[in-house]
Amino acid sequence: MKVIYFLVAILALASSIVSAYDPSPLQDFCVATNETNGVYVNGKFCKHPNLTIPEDFFRHVEPGSTANQLGLGLSPVNVAQLPGLNTLGVSMSRIDYAPKGLNPPHTHPRGTEMLMVMEGTLFVGFVSSNQDNNRLFSKVLNKGDVFVFPIGLIHFQYNVGKGNAVAITAFSSQNAGVIGISSAVFLSTPPIPSEILAKGFQVGENVIDEFR
Numbered sequence: 001m002k003v004i005y006f007l008v009a010i011l012a013l014a015s016s017i018v019s020a021y022d023p024s025p026l027q028d029f030c031v032a033t034n035e036t037n038g039v040y041v042n043g044k045f046c047k048h049p050n051l052t053i054p055e056d057f058f059r060h061v062e063p064g065s066t067a068n069q070l071g072l073g074l075s076p077v078n079v080a081q082l083p084g085l086n087t088l089g090v091s092m093s094r095i096d097y098a099p100k101g102l103n104p105p106h107t108h109p110r111g112t113e114m115l116m117v118m119e120g121t122l123f124v125g126f127v128s129s130n131q132d133n134n135r136l137f138s139k140v141l142n143k144g145d146v147f148v149f150p151i152g153l154i155h156f157q158y159n160v161g162k163g164n165a166v167a168i169t170a171f172s173s174q175n176a177g178v179i180g181i182s183s184a185v186f187l188s189t190p191p192i193p194s195e196i197l198a199k200g201f202q203v204g205e206n207v208i209d210e211f212r
Contacts, residue, residue: 022089022110022173031056032083043175044079044086057084063166064096071101071159079174091171097122097159104182105156111176113149113169115157117141120165126155154181186211 031052032044039046047056059082064073073096079085091111095103097120115124125138126149140160141147149155151172159165185192191212198205 022087024089025087027087029057029084030087032079032086041087044083046086047083052084057082061094064094066096066098066101066164070104071098072096072103074103078171078176085174087174089172089174091174091176093169093171095157095167095169097157097165097167099159099161099163101159101165103157104180105154106178106180107152107154108149108171108173108176108178109152111171111173112151113155113171113176114146115141115149115167115169116146117143118166118168119143120159120163121161122165122167123158123160124149124156126150126153128153182211 027049029049029052030039030041030044030046033047034045035047036045059077061075061077064075066073075094075096076091077085077093078091082091085091095115097103115122120143122141123138124141124147125136128135128137139145139147157167185197186208194205194208194212197208201208
């Protein structure tokens with residue numbers, strides 16, 4: 001009997017942890033709006049249900065431009081682009097990669113990410129936390145392959161194929177957020193003092209200045 005109580009307690013704790021991210025909705029939908037006279041739910045004001053239309057739940061996604069230094073085109077579909085996602089706890093994106101295109105190391109503080117390769121070949125990976133000795137989990141993915149990046153862990157994608165690549169990602173949050181590692185460290189506002197970064201990376205301050 002004690003074992004049963006223990007299992008029930010563990011399941012209850014796990015459920016509370018899962019629901020700690022995007023809360024479960026208490027209504028069918030709560031379409032986000034810029035109007036400020038509605039109900040405020042999950043960080044957004046909600047449109048009156050009677051005024052909701054099919055277009056609130058629809059968006060056409062075009063390929064992103066890869067004409068940039070990273071060779072990367074991002075087409076996000078979160079609550080900012082698709083207001084019907086508000087309170088639903090999911091979002092997605094399309095990612096286009098030029099040959100050798102890179103989605104550089106970054107994290108999503110509010111959501112787990114799943115990636116499916118639709119075209120091309122990607123080298124992907126994530127790094128575990130300090131308590132797991134920062135192990136790299138990596139894999140070369142081809143069309144139809146799926147990989148998951150746990151919430152909050154640093155990860156990346158790199159096009160190692162000869163042609164373009166396309167991937168679709170899904171997130172366990174209506175707005176998973178993103179923190180680019182290099183930009184957060186070297187381009188913060190105001191900047192982190194060079195002395196701190198130099199000591200943290202065990203390099204000279206001139207090296208830090210070059211990165212900036």
